[in-house]
Amino acid sequence: MFSDADAAALYDLLNPWDPARQPEDRFYDDLVMAAESVLDVGCGTGAMLHLAREQGHGGRLVGLDPDRAALDRARRQADVEWVEGTAADARSGADFDLATMTSHAFQCLVTDEEVRASLAAIHGALRQGGQFAFETRHPQARAWEGWRPSNPDDVVDLVDDAGRALRVWHEVDSVAGDVVTFRGSAAEPDGTVLRVDRVSLRFLDVAALNGFLTDAGFEVEAQYGDWHRGPITDDSREIITIARSR
Template sequence: MYSEADAAALYDLLNPWDPESNAGDAFYYSLVMDAESVLDVGCGTGAMLHLARDRGHRGRLAGLDPDRAALDRARRRTDIEWIDGTAAQAEPGSGFELATMMGHAFQFIVSDDEVRASLAGIHGALRPGGRLVFETRHPQARAWEGWRHTNPEDVSDLVDHAGRAVRVWHDVDSVVDDVVAFHGTVADPDGTVLLVEHARLRFLDLAALNGFLTAAGFEIEAQYGDWDRSPITAASREIITVARRSGRTD
């Protein structure tokens, strides 16, 4: 069987954080390095904050995530704050200059109430004028249609941290309104299943997303359709948002 710790280590192999080779990582990296204090919401194994500290960030860095196995891996570095919790549980009055949600973490917040509570939590953890930066897949691109074991582009073969050859893929279980339920499978090369993880993602369109942000007290500073900061078009696969916290506290 594959443990939660194994899965956390595998995540790092599948998603190496490298601003030199990944345009999305580069986008966040410059913002993080320029900010005095950063709260990474849904930080996972903490790869971004680890690299920021490695490369000389001297300010306050904190990672927030409810996944304890991922946080255990993140805590290999002790000069960063690691907080077990959700976005809704972010500490009010923390005064962060920047909050980030990378890796489409925002999409794991599914219900309207969860979205409102999460944005309220982040709003409260930012200083007035502080920024929230995150990306969500644009629903027009229908990314979930490629999440299937018969799609070679969605199948990864690799050797994990323990030296085991594994195969990883995804399959969609349902699409109901703007919520996609799916599962990821980790298996031996012979097909023996080691781990199945189920999840749901919400694909908010631009109008709905901005409605939630505005209601939570954020002002939309910029939105892009790609990591080169090009505008959102009918062909965009991402909605990359930079939102600024207003001074309101209600």
């Protein structure tokens, strides 16, 4: 009733890439446009790299993602290289200037083994001194507490590309240590559920995150608590990191 392709199209509707309006998109857009070669890990439907090319980026742009339906949408733009695979599949020796993981994709690395393998592969794909930019939600903000259908800010009503009226919401199933598992539902306006996707995300704190980065051969160049490059404080909702390959 609601295919993987439908879900990929819905993602674009819910998360339009717009650096002119969204400070998080502008943060990454500035980094991408300044780099000669970019690997976007967890590129999804490819919106960031699509726009970079449209804005005149003339260097190498590569998107990597395990979601085939998302990549099918990304491949509508053929002047970017699209690769199916996980972060741990990033090709060693590619000498990228910049690697990115946007939209909290880093949090999909749930186990220590996934984090270590992914960071090692990303490190290997960068040139020496290359940058890795990504963000995670700061666990102190407990963002998952707002992922519930009773929260009006978490319920979205929209019309998709097929002309269907939809309602989208989230529900948390479990919080186990630093891993939160939740369901994202897409339904008809009368509540008839068309699709449910179950996702687990890891909420690392600053110390644990930086430990993994150091072990993988990265040096933390900068960390911010907001998209305007403010410091991490007791109120920060994000841990935004730029790490450099040693």
